[in-house]
Amino acid sequence: MNNRTFTLIFTAGLALILLFIVAPIVGMVIKTPLPRLFETIEDAEVRNSILLTVISSIIATLLIAVISLPAAWMLARKSFPLKRLVLGIIDLPVVIPHTAAGIALLGMVSRDSALGQFASSLGVNFIGHPAGIVMAMAFVSLPFFINSAREGFASVPQRFENAALNLGISPLKVFLTISVPLASRHIVSGAVMMFARGMSEFGAIVILAYNPMTTPVLIFERFSSFGLQYARPVALLFILISIALFLLMRLLTKEPENVRN
DSSP, X not given: OOHHHHHHHHHHHHHHHHHHHHHHHHHHHHHSOHHHHHHHHHOHHXXXXXXXXXXXXXXXXXXXXXXHHHHHHHHHHOOOTTHHHHHHHHHHHHHSOHHHHHHHHHHHHSTTSHHHHHHHHTTOOOTTSHHHXXXXXXXXXXXXXXXXXXXXXXXXXXXXXXXXXXXXXXXXXXXXXXXXXXXXXXXXXXXXXXXXXXXXXXXXXXXXXXXXXXXXXXXXXXXXXXXXXXXXXXXXXXXXXXXXXXXXXXHHTOOOOOOOO
């Protein structure tokens, strides 16, 4: 097999992958009349669901980012017993079916559980509440952030941190002023992936907090109640908004091009 044939085969494989991704979206655009799309944009229920989905995903991402950054640094810098087991546990939300994750979360925060009773005493109810949506989004998407942040911290030369510590700078200040800034590309990239994954979550949310409806749940509701033609415009609108937000965040985290002499 010569080089040209080899390249053509691989190019054809890439083209098939791109077609597999793009064709359903293009088909949805073609089959959705423009007036129906405008009607969907004016639908208050659709707008509220999109707003709820975006805000919930942002909150979930920010909460996990603040809580898990120290954990990501520990996983990158420290060796400790059962570290491989810990890494495996962190990846569990990726492999667990998300409806099963929703059932597990529901059992953890139900009114007869210890956590549910404690939350109720504080006036917080996760079931059928935006707090439950945030919890479900955070659970299923946190591996994307932690793993990306861990890779970022691992890429920071440890000699920089050691030099700062030898100068008498506190470990916390070293972490905040050296480790985090140098790993910021990976951290932001992980946050973008976590946000996008949270936006698309359905399985865990539909179990834990069917109402108020996020957009994926609303799409399912309209499809099961009214059929494809009522669900398609909502799905298309949400896809377009998701793509726009994802591309915007990717542009903000784009690496500067290397300047060559």
